[in-house]
Amino acid sequence: MTHPNSTPGDARDDHTGRFVTQPNGHRTPLSPHMEVWRWHVTMTASILFRATIIAASGGVVLLVGWLAAAASGVDAFAAAGGFMGSPLGLIVGFGLTLVLFSFILNGGRHLINDTGSGLTLKAATTLSQIAVFGPVVLSVLFWIVLSVTGRVSL
Amino acid sequence: MSGPAKFRNNVKISERHGAGEWLTERVLLAALLPLGVWAASSAYTLAGASYEAVLAWFATPLNAALAAIAILVFLGFASLAWKVIIEDYVHKPGTKAALVVLLNLVCLVLAAASVFFIVRLALGSAPLPAGFGA
Numbered sequence: 038m039t040h041p042n043s044t045p046g047d048a049r050d051d052h053t054g055r056f057v058t059q060p061n062g063h064r065t066p067l068s069p070h071m072e073v074w075r076w077h078v079t080m081t082a083s084i085l086f087r088a089t090i091i092a093a094s095g096g097v098v099l100l101v102g103w104l105a106a107a108a109s110g111v112d113a114f115a116a117a118g119g120f121m122g123s124p125l126g127l128i129v130g131f132g133l134t135l136v137l138f139s140f141i142l143n144g145g146r147h148l149i150n151d152t153g154s155g156l157t158l159k160a161a162t163t164l165s166q167i168a169v170f171g172p173v174v175l176s177v178l179f180w181i182v183l184s185v186t187g188r189v190s191l
Numbered sequence: 192m193s194g195p196a197k198f199r200n201n202v203k204i205s206e207r208h209g210a211g212e213w214l215t216e217r218v219l220l221a222a223l224l225p226l227g228v229w230a231a232s233s234a235y236t237l238a239g240a241s242y243e244a245v246l247a248w249f250a251t252p253l254n255a256a257l258a259a260i261a262i263l264v265f266l267g268f269a270s271l272a273w274k275v276i277i278e279d280y281v282h283k284p285g286t287k288a289a290l291v292v293l294l295n296l297v298c299l300v301l302a303a304a305s306v307f308f309i310v311r312l313a314l315g316s317a318p319l320p321a322g323f324g325a
Binding site: 087090091093094097098100101104105107108109110111113114115134137138140141144145147148151179182183187188189190 | 217220221223224227228230231234235238239240242245246249262265266269272273276301304305308309311312316318319320
């Protein structure tokens with residue numbers, strides 16, 4: 038044993054690369070930081086929630102713009118509708134449904150975890166997978182129903 | 192700076208402030224989850240709707256009230272969430288304080304504008320800029 042302090046636990050025979058030898062010879066677990074932490078879906082869910090809040094804020098600005106158009110008469114309303122029906126508008130619209138469903142599912146995950154529940158590895162992973170992939174499924178379904186019922190023509 | 196640490200249920204409670212904002216953020220988020228489901232169903236109803244249909248939707252008091260509540264609760268939540276984001280990434284005290292003031296101004300303007308437009312739509316007011324010199 039060359040280390041001055043042998044580290045307890047599984048550090049010595051660890052093959053996962055999660056332990057590093059510090060300059061003083063100690064074997065310590067790698068600090069969790071964005072660039073040196075093995076990817077896990079919980080991290081993605083956490084980062085996506087902040088991104089969702091930022092995107093949802095942009096969505097509310099667009100929504101207030103739509104309210105202004107609706108309150109400004111049929112011409113302004115038609116202009117706003119024309120943008121929403123354009124290819125760019127449809128992409129933005131799909132993004133906004135993605136953000137809305139992310140907000141609901143990821144916000145739900147955050148609230149559950151905030152109460153101290155769902156923090157076992159298995160539960161946290163399941164909740165995060167729902168929060169990350171659920172919105173994609175729901176948004177695609179939402180737009181399929183919108184086009185099938187003729188509310189939106191692509 | 193502060194007195195002896197206070198405990199509740201053997202858990203140390205915040206010595207100054209901040210816990211209140213944390214809790215407020217969670218309560219607002221909890222309110223936003225059902226409001227978000229309602230927003231999704233409203234988006235489905237209003238997608239591709241005619242101008243007359245949109246006006247009729249806003250003329251229903253429940254729709255107009257929930258729309259205003261949803262936007263106001265979201266802006267309250269967003270102001271706290273953005274404050275945390277600013278505090279995470281901006282470390283110069285002056286810049287940080289200025290950005291938080293700016294953030295709250297933007298949220299207040301958005302809140303006032305959305306309530307103004309929703310009330311006009313709900314009351315069936317003449318299209319803007321009626322009443323503002325036109």
